[in-house]
Amino acid sequence: MNRAALFLRVASSLLLLCVAAGSAVAQTDLEKLFKNAQFASATLSPNGKYLATTANINGRFHLAVVEIETGAAKNLAGYEAVDIYQINWISDERIVFNIIDREEKQNSSYSGLHSIDREGSRLTNLGRPMDGGPATIGWTGKPYHMEIAGIVRSDPDSIIALGHFYNRDVLPYRIESTTGRRKEIAYNVNGLPRGFVFDAKSQLRVVVTANAIESELTIWHADQTGQEWKKLSTHSRLDPKFTALAFDADNTTMLVSAPTAEGRLGIYKYDFVNNKPGELLAADKSVDVGSGLVFGPDTKKIARRENADRATPNHLARQGSPVCKPASTRPTPAWSMSFIRATPEPHC
Secondary structure (H helix, E strand, O other): OOHHHHHHHHHHHHHHHHHHOOOOOOOOOHHHHHHOOOEEEEEEOOOOOEEEEEEEEOOEEEEEEEEOOOOOEEEEEOOOOOEEEEEEEOOOOEEEEEEEOOOOOOOHHHOEEEEEEOOOOOOEEOOOOOOOOHHHOOOOOOOOEEEEEEEOOOOOOEEEEEEEOOOOOEEEEEEEOOOOOEEEOOOOOOOEEEEEEEOOOOOEEEEEEEOOOOOEEEEEEEOOOOOOEEEEEEEEOOOOOOEEEEEOOOOOOEEEEEEOOOOOEEEEEEEOOOOEEEEEEEOOOOOOOOOOEEEOOOOOOEEEEEEOOOOOOOOEOOOOOOOEOOOOOOOOOOEEEEEEEOOOOOOO
């Protein structure tokens, strides 16, 4: 099935789902339908057989799943007062999602992490105590927001999540997606926790802490065992030297964002020998390239999602090679996807 046919099948299925649920859909042109955010986001299951998406039903975004082969669509979850967003597959059978009020009529207590089976069963709230009540969980206060940070590769039923607290602390947890049972992930560094980076094996490798008056940030790095911690940098919060983004598939190469000579943010391999950003992997003179990395399932490609408000070419590069630019510089949409590391033969 070609991409156009696939798009039409999925879009038609979701449109029928919205109509069946009673949602008023005035625009029948599919391109305009997607442009107007009737369906805000979508992600394929690991096996590529199912598409999870948020569908606007009666003014609120619900979670729906479409079977690619048949086009059958199912509304899995939805709420009258809040919207579903940040959907992630943790296996071919289970999905994690967050909720938020886009209209901001409700308070932040509505924002939380949930999980559900692809067939619509075992809906679990992961954002509050589930195993015995608050007294048995061991929370340091209740987080006002939980977000997924990764999947535990050795256990497809578990996720890594970050809990955000009103005092600005951020704490990492390992959570069972079907029961909600959680355990705080331990680390041994000084300072107020503000951020974390995990490697491809779900091991905590970077912790970012702040001083008492929030004027400085310190970046700590751990070896692959997660036991030996080393301070990489302490810098002003307003003038960071670099930001740790992710680890490559080898669990040794750390990717960071840092200022380029042109004053924009670029993505670098970190040089642990000289303790600074090393080889530049991707940069653009017109936009910042500093976040939104997406790793391919075969670990041979890393894509970056960039925001752009002007005509910007897509880039394709491999490690050790200059960034390649296609001849066309046609305008991109509000976001675009481009590769910063690829297989040995880049398509330039």
